Amino acid sequence: LLLVLSFTSSWAQDEYIVNHSKFMQKTNPSYFGFNSLNKTGVLYNQMKLNEFDKMDNKYVFGALAFQNLDFSLGVDINSFKIQNTGLTINLANLSYVYKLQFDNDLYFLPAVTIGFGSRSVNPENLIFEDQLNTATGFINTESIDPLAPVISSVNYLDLGASFMLHTDRFMAGLALKHLNKPNTSYNQEVEAEMPIQISVQGAYEFDLNPYERRYLPRYSYLYAYGSFTKFGDALLIYLSQDFQLGEFSVGLSQQAASLNTFALNNVGISIGLAVENFDFGIQYNFPLQQLN
Numbered sequence: 001l002l003l004v005l006s007f008t009s010s011w012a013q014d015e016y017i018v019n020h021s022k023f024m025q026k027t028n029p030s031y032f033g034f035n036s037l038n039k040t041g042v043l044y045n046q047m048k049l050n051e052f053d054k055m056d057n058k059y060v061f062g063a064l065a066f067q068n069l070d071f072s073l074g075v076d077i078n079s080f081k082i083q084n085t086g087l088t089i090n091l092a093n094l095s096y097v098y099k100l101q102f103d104n105d106l107y108f109l110p111a112v113t114i115g116f117g118s119r120s121v122n123p124e125n126l127i128f129e130d131q132l133n134t135a136t137g138f139i140n141t142e143s144i145d146p147l148a149p150v151i152s153s154v155n156y157l158d159l160g161a162s163f164m165l166h167t168d169r170f171m172a173g174l175a176l177k178h179l180n181k182p183n184t185s186y187n188q189e190v191e192a193e194m195p196i197q198i199s200v201q202g203a204y205e206f207d208l209n210p211y212e213r214r215y216l217p218r219y220s221y222l223y224a225y226g227s228f229t230k231f232g233d234a235l236l237i238y239l240s241q242d243f244q245l246g247e248f249s250v251g252l253s254q255q256a257a258s259l260n261t262f263a264l265n266n267v268g269i270s271i272g273l274a275v276e277n278f279d280f281g282i283q284y285n286f287p288l289q290q291l292n
Contacts, residue, residue, distance in 0.1 A: 020201075021225040021240040021251070022270075022281065025061060025074060025095075027199055028173040030109040030164035032074025033097030036065040041279075053084040072097045074111075087121045093158075105167045113177075115158035119184060156182035158194075173201040199229040208243075217246030234259045247274045249281075264288050 023043065024031040043059040061076035074095040081088045093115040100108040162175040177197040185192035208220040221244045229236040235258040242251035249272040256264045266288055272281035 020227050020238045021203070021223065021242060021253075022283075023059070023061070024201070024225075025063075025076060026059075026078075027227050027229070028162045028164055028175040028201055029074060029093065029095035029113045029160065030097055030111040030162040030173060030175070032063040032095050033065070033072035033099055033109045033111065034164070034166065036067050036072060036099060037063070038065055039063050049082065053082060055080055055082045070099045072099070085121060087119070089117070089119050091115060091117045091158075093160075095162075107166055109164040109166070111162045111164075113158075113160040113162065115160070116155070117158055117182065117184075118153060118155045119186075120153035121186070152186070154184060154186050156184055158182050169205050171201070171203040173199075175199045175201070195232040197229060197231045199227055201225070201227040220245050242270075248272070249274070251283075253283075253285075255285075 020027050023041075024034075040062040041060075043057070045057040045059070047055045047057065049055055058079045059076065061074070063072055063074045065072045074093075074097060076093050076095075078091045079089070093113050095111050095113040097109050097111040100110075102108060157180065158177070159179045160175065160177040161179065162173065164171065164173040166172070175198075177199075178194040179196060181193040181196065183191050183193055203223065203225040206222040206224070208222055209216040209218065212218055223240075223242040223244065225238075225240045225242070227236075227238045229238075237256040237258075238253070239255075240251055240253040242249055249270075251270040251272075253268040253270070254264065255266050255268075256262065266285045268283055268285040270281055270283035272279060274280075
């Protein structure tokens with residue numbers, strides 16, 4: 001369970017991911033088969049877009065492992081809503097992950113994902129050009145723009161594939177999304193294809209207390225993670241450093257993007273508590289760039 005209050009500036013056509021290392025299956029669906037574990041989780045995230053609008057994000061996921069058959073199934077549902085514009089984006093994905101074991105400690109997890117997406121907007125919350133009176137500044141309540149009655153909702157199919165190689169110490173992954181380049185245009189006469197997204201990930205776990213010194217808990221680790229995602233003309237970079245100190249954890253994260261120019265978008269801090277089979281956490285992001 002992760003409650004997140006994030007105020008950041010990165011928003012694009014694709015999904016926003018608040019924490020890659022905690023929700024690694026969003027970047028690479030092969031993670032649903034990691035260690036062949038059954039798992040489930042929820043996320044609530046609120047992101048401030050500007051002084052007048054914010055976005056609510058609700059995310060639910062689950063994985064079911066069939067260990068005797070060497071595969072896992074993963075399901076995740078992601079919902080976004082921007083309040084003032086009434087824009088709602090819903091995404092549901094089903095992933096099939098197969099497990100191949102190369103030796104006692106090395107595993108390869110190929111996966112395929114099929115997703116269904118929908119986008120809707122309330123035209124009453126939009127202002128079209130013919131509603132504006134530039135001389136007086138008055139805004140008419142009705143529009144005769146031919147697109148006004150067309151803009152309402154769009155549904156599309158989304159396909160992806162992913163791969164992951166891991167041991168109990170390191171992880172390397174590759175994920176390909178939007179392989180069918182779904183058309184997300186509200187006006188079906190005009191195509192707006194989503195470009196293929198390519199992402200590479202890597203992680204390594206360092207044992208901070210190999211000799212079981214008293215000044216640290218017995219199980220103390222540093223989990224360093226990084227992902228690089230190419231989406232259209234944009235390059236998105238995410239780095240994180242999570243310190244696991246027994247049942248407690250504290251982490252740092254950095255998100256950067258390159259689109260025409262390179263910029264560090266935000267830095268974040270997180271804390272967590274593990275109680276038996278449950279993980280609880282909270283994260284706060286500090287913006288370094290403003291959304292224009």
